[in-house]
Amino acid sequence: MSNHIDARIKVLYVDDEPNNLLAFQAGFRRHYEIFTANTVSEGLSILNENEIEVIIADQRMPKTSGVEFFNIIRKVHPDPVRILLTGYSDLEAIIDAINKGEIFRYIKKPWDEIELMTAIKNAYEIFETRKQLKNKVEELQRANDELNRFVYSTSHDLRSPLSNILGILNVAKLQEPLADPREYFDMIESCVNKMDGFIHKIIEYYKGIRLDEVFEEVDFKKTFVDSIELCNMQNPQIVFEVEVNQPGSFSCDAFRLSLILNNLISNAVKYQRVDEANPKVILTATINEKEARINIEDNGVGIIEEHVNKIFQIFFRSSDFKNGLGIGLYIVKEALTKIGGKILVKSEFGKGTTFTLVVPNQHSLLNRPAN
Numbered sequence: 537m538s539n540h541i542d543a544r545i546k547v548l549y550v551d552d553e554p555n556n557l558l559a560f561q562a563g564f565r566r567h568y569e570i571f572t573a574n575t576v577s578e579g580l581s582i583l584n585e586n587e588i589e590v591i592i593a594d595q596r597m598p599k600t601s602g603v604e605f606f607n608i609i610r611k612v613h614p615d616p617v618r619i620l621l622t623g624y625s626d627l628e629a630i631i632d633a634i635n636k637g638e639i640f641r642y643i644k645k646p647w648d649e650i651e652l653m654t655a656i657k658n659a660y661e662i663f664e665t666r667k668q669l670k671n672k673v674e675e676l677q678r679a680n681d682e683l684n685r686f687v688y689s690t691s692h693d694l695r696s697p698l699s700n701i702l703g704i705l706n707v708a709k710l711q712e713p714l715a716d717p718r719e720y721f722d723m724i725e726s727c728v729n730k731m732d733g734f735i736h737k738i739i740e741y742y743k744g745i746r747l748d749e750v751f752e753e754v755d756f757k758k759t760f761v762d763s764i765e766l767c768n769m770q771n772p773q774i775v776f777e778v779e780v781n782q783p784g785s786f787s788c789d790a791f792r793l794s795l796i797l798n799n800l801i802s803n804a805v806k807y808q809r810v811d812e813a814n815p816k817v818i819l820t821a822t823i824n825e826k827e828a829r830i831n832i833e834d835n836g837v838g839i840i841e842e843h844v845n846k847i848f849q850i851f852f853r854s855s856d857f858k859n860g861l862g863i864g865l866y867i868v869k870e871a872l873t874k875i876g877g878k879i880l881v882k883s884e885f886g887k888g889t890t891f892t893l894v895v896p897n898q899h900s901l902l903n904r905p906a907n
Contacts, residue, residue, distance in 0.1 A: 545660045546571065546586060550579040550605065551594040551621070560592075563649055568656065576600045576608075583609060588616045590659045592652075594645075595622040595630075603630070606638045615666065617659035619652075621645050700727045749874065751898045752790040756780045756821040756828070759794060764819075767802045774805050775816040782823040787899045792871040797832075799864040800891050804834035809886075812836070823897070830893040839883040847881070 548571040549560050557572040564570060571586060573579035576597070582588065591609070593602035600608075606618045618638065622630060623645035630642050640659050643652055701724050708720050757780045764776050804817045818833040839847060848869040872879055876896050883889035 545569065545590060545656060546588050547590045547592065547656060548573065548579060548582055548586075548588045548616070549592045550574075550576065550597075550602070552597045553594070556594065564653070564656075567653065576605050579605065580609065580612075583613045583616070588613070589663045590619065590656050591616045592619045592621060592656075595620055595642075603632075603638060610638060615663065617663045619643060619655055619659055621647060698727075698731070749789045750791065751787045754786050754788060754790055754793060754828075756782050756786070756823065756830075759790075759797060760819050760821070763794065763797045763801045766798055767805045770802065770805045771808060771815065773815055774808065775814065777816060777818045779818075779820045780823075782821065784823065784825060785899045786823045786828055786897050788828075788895055788897070789875045792875050793895065795871050796868050796877075796893065797830075799868050800832045800893075803864060804832055804836060804889070807889075808834065808836040825897060825899070827897055828893075828895045830895065831890060832893075833888065833890040835888040838885040838887050838889055839881070840885050841883075844881055844883060848879075 545568045547564070547568045549557060550573045551557055551560075552574050554574060557574060561570050561572055571582045571588065573582055576599070579591075579593070583591075591606070593605050595602040597605070602620050602622070606620070609616075610618075617640045620630065620639045620642040621644075622642055630639075634641070640662065641655055643655055704720055704723050704727075708717070757778070760778050760780065764778075768774060768776070801817065801819070808815045812835060814835075816835055818831070820831045820833075822829045848865050869879065872893070872895075878894045880892040881889065882892070
């Protein structure tokens with residue numbers, strides 16, 4: 537049986553004596569979300585169906601003692617912190633259970649309410665600390681795996697243009713004297729530009745994940761113009777249509793916002809169709825006190841449907857249309873996460889792509905008076 541209330545700590549109490557269960561529930565239901573069980577099997581069922589944080593069990597139960605119960609559930613439910621209630625002096629079994637990590641501590645019966653509440657509070661703090669530590673370990677593992685991929689892919693992508701340059705030079709040496717070296721110079725320049733672009737993305741990636749947030753006022757018309765000037769050199773034939781509705785102030789991490797827009801607009805320019813007679817990119821922004829909603833729409837090559845959910849993975853290349861680096865959209869996603877934004881993608885292969893950004897307005901934080 538259980539009493540479902542909106543409480544912070546979920547406590548399971550297992551005892552074969554109904555009077556003890558009722559007394560526990562009556563004494564602590566105002567403080568915790570209480571689950572009670574009068575058999576070990578019922579306790580296991582509750583654990584399988586609920587995220588219990590603290591488990592309390594009586595030591596003296598028929599068939600299975602409290603220590604034996606904890607030893608069983610440790611293997612299946614290792615996270616809840618365990619407290620043993622005992623009404624007799626079986627100290628050797630209790631000490632052994634503590635040493636083996638089967639219980640956090642024991643309380644003598646009849647329990648003192650303040651002592652038991654303190655034990656539950658301490659147990660919950662241990663539960664939360666372990667949970668946070670586990671999450672940090674998982675985050676570090678993911679970061680380590682990602683770093684390994686990053687180092688491998690980066691070394692490969694940096695060596696590739698260098699190897700091409702060496703190959704071109706070796707071919708040039710075999711054809712001395714050169715009648716017209718400009719063809720070789722052009723190929724070398726292309727390789728150098730590719731390597732320079734990749735190094736630039738690495739610097740963006742580093743700044744995006746390392747720099748602290750700095751909130752600044754953002755003028756979206758100016759921000760769009762700056763991004764367009766930066767990206768338009770890739771394809772001067774692109775027509776940009778810009779519409780901004782910004783009636784009030786908007787502030788956020790201006791560096792990361794520019795990083796996001798530059799990458800998305802650059803992709804919209806880069807991944808245009810060769811046969812498109814009227815290549816264009818449409819930029820719109822609607823701003824209010826809460827957020828900015830930004831659309832970046834192009835009529836380019838689009839994204840294959842099965843790739844849409846993968847494009848933000850590092851080094852994933854969705855299209856062979858251009859020799860992309862596979863890091864730009866990953867930078868976009870990481871920067872958006874830093875500033876608390878969201879991104880949606882709508883694309884049709886061969887017709888174009890629309891990215892929709894929702895970025896929170898930090899104007900109130902920027903103008904908050906210092907303490």
